[in-house]
Amino acid sequence: METSRTPQHDPLAPSALAGRTALVTGAASGIGLACAEALAAAGAHVHVVDKQGDAAKSLAARIGGTAWVADLSVAEAVDGLPDDADIVVNNAGLQHVAAVHEFPPDRFALIHRVMVEAPFRILRRTLPGMYERGWGRVVNISSVHGLRASPYKSAYVSAKHALEGLSKVVALEAAPHGVTSNCVSPGYVRTPLVEDQIADQARSHGISEQEVVGRVLLERSALKSLIEPGDVAGAVLWLCGPGTGHITGSSLTMDGGWTAN
Numbered sequence: 001m002e003t004s005r006t007p008q009h010d011p012l013a014p015s016a017l018a019g020r021t022a023l024v025t026g027a028a029s030g031i032g033l034a035c036a037e038a039l040a041a042a043g044a045h046v047h048v049v050d051k052q053g054d055a056a057k058s059l060a061a062r063i064g065g066t067a068w069v070a071d072l073s074v075a076e077a078v079d080g081l082p083d084d085a086d087i088v089v090n091n092a093g094l095q096h097v098a099a100v101h102e103f104p105p106d107r108f109a110l111i112h113r114v115m116v117e118a119p120f121r122i123l124r125r126t127l128p129g130m131y132e133r134g135w136g137r138v139v140n141i142s143s144v145h146g147l148r149a150s151p152y153k154s155a156y157v158s159a160k161h162a163l164e165g166l167s168k169v170v171a172l173e174a175a176p177h178g179v180t181s182n183c184v185s186p187g188y189v190r191t192p193l194v195e196d197q198i199a200d201q202a203r204s205h206g207i208s209e210q211e212v213v214g215r216v217l218l219e220r221s222a223l224k225s226l227i228e229p230g231d232v233a234g235a236v237l238w239l240c241g242p243g244t245g246h247i248t249g250s251s252l253t254m255d256g257g258w259t260a261n
Contacts, residue, residue, distance in 0.1 A: 012241045018043035022240075023085035023126065025072060025118070026092030028055035030191030031141055034233035035089050037063060042237060047082055049092070072118040073110050083125040086133065087240055090119035090163070091141040095193055097152045108155040115159040116166065123170060127179065136179035137240045140167045141232070144187045144255040164251060171249030180248035184235045187255035188217045190226040222257030 022039045026032035028050035036046045036059060046065035050056040053069040060067035070077040072092050093115050096107045119140060130136025145153065146160035163183065170181035188194050194217075201212040218224050235252055238244065253259055 012042040012237055014041060014043055016042045016241060017087070020044045020086040021047065021082075021084055022087035022089065023047040023049060023082065023122065024089040024091060025049045025122070028052040028059060030193065031186075031189055031229045031232045032089070032091040033059060034229035035091060035141075035236050036065065038230075038233040038237045039087065039089075039240070040065060042240075044087060047085065049081060073113045075113075075117070075121065078118050078121045079125065081122060081125075084129055085126045086130060086135060087137045087139070088122060088126055089139050089141065089236060090122065092118065093141070093156075093159075093193070095153070095156050095197070097197075099152055100154050103154055111155040112159050112162070115156075116162045119163060120166060123166075127170070127174060130174070130179045131177040134178045136174065136177070138167065138170055138174070138179065138181035139236045139239050140164075140181070140183045141236075142167070142183035142185040142251060144185055144253065144258050146183065146185050147251065147253065147259055167251075168249045175248060178245075180239070180245065182239055182247060182249070183251040184232060184239070185251045185253045185255065186227050186232050187221055187258050188213075188226050189232060190228055194226065218256070220258050220261055221255060222260065225256070227254055227256070 022044040024032050024036045024046060027036040027048040036048055040046045040063035046063060047068055048056045048060040048065045049068045049070055051071045056067040056069055068081055070081060072078055094111055140163050142163050143160045145157045146164040149157050167181050167183045174181055198209050198212050201216055202209045214224050
């Protein structure tokens, strides 16, 4: 006889990452904030990296981490971040929507500096320490747009595709050193960036925000609901935990069935 029960989230034990140090970019809000909270709850000391200084400092104080106020579009700022991380979560990103022939070149370059060059620079400095210690976890927050394209998002789509490629190269190079590298590739997540898009689309199309979610953003998704940041953080935490040492060079899709089409 079957019995019904409420599914339970099974996070890592509070001490599972004790002694580990994590670095999370774009950690002041959205997915980054959820990841920072989850990693700290599992015992890691978290470097909270964001250009929103007050929010980063507030979060760091709350979770016992260290705040680093940095604009990831500036190479010198990225190279000034700590290099002692055992876990790197490359999450920071931004969006701009325009047709290719109308896309501002400076905006295209900015998106690539933040979403491709900054992760490269961070890993270039943190991987040697991981190699020396014989353990490390790289988790790159990609997107379904790292696997599929949408019109008017040339910079974001190409940057996420590049991040997927960088992640695979790191996986191959880092494997002999006990370091894994993976992407988590969600569909639309309930973040400030996405909520701003929903409001803009509602105004542009003259429809409700709820209709935007179902008919525009999630048109290709089998599940018609936004992903919560905590769900993405749960996947990140799992990749940093026990039993995942042979998962590397992968892209874990959380897209509600989008790429199943």
